[in-house]
Amino acid sequence: MSALDPAVASRLKRNADGLFTAVVQERATGQVLMVAWMDDDALARTLETREATYFSRSRGEQWVKGLTSGHTQRVHSVRLDCDGDTVLLEVDQVGGACHTGDHTCFDADLLLGPDL
């Protein structure tokens, strides 16, 4: 696995744990599926393989999405935001993105409904 391109690494703004935010959007529907964390190695692997790869804070290790569940994410594009602390992944999702089985992590808890 290659290291992250230094030209990209220099534009990242990481938190105290060396992590940055990844927002994951489904290409076909535009739905925001989930939010996760990445470190440099996770981003490098994502860019190289197009397999969405994150950093699990609870397990303290790299996490290839779907490796266990089969609910993989094929990465179509990756964008970095204006202040360098968030990437936006456009993916093709296999199965549900959420560990609960829901399609997205935002399906279950509506705090404020449409302003009709």
Added chain:
Amino acid sequence: MSALDPAVASRLKRNADGLFTAVVQERATGQVLMVAWMDDDALARTLETREATYFSRSRGEQWVKGLTSGHTQRVHSVRLDCDGDTVLLEVDQVGGACHTGDHTCFDADLLLGPDL
């Protein structure tokens, strides 16, 4: 301004600074516009007024989006994710969402292009 509903507050998982992530999506286009931070008061104000309200880490204060720039966000819906540390706002955006003038904070820096 009312305090945040205790039933909502009890479901939030805040970081060490008392903040959680807000992902902001445009209703009309499905575009992810930006990612910001909220504290309980910012979420309470957002739910009560439908004016997107965040917490500025750099200024250390509440930030009503567009109050200075005029680039306001009218909030259509708010969802909390499965582990309680991210909210997803669906908004109607006036003007550009990004401080650079771009429509979204993800317009300028494409790290990986479409897999054609």
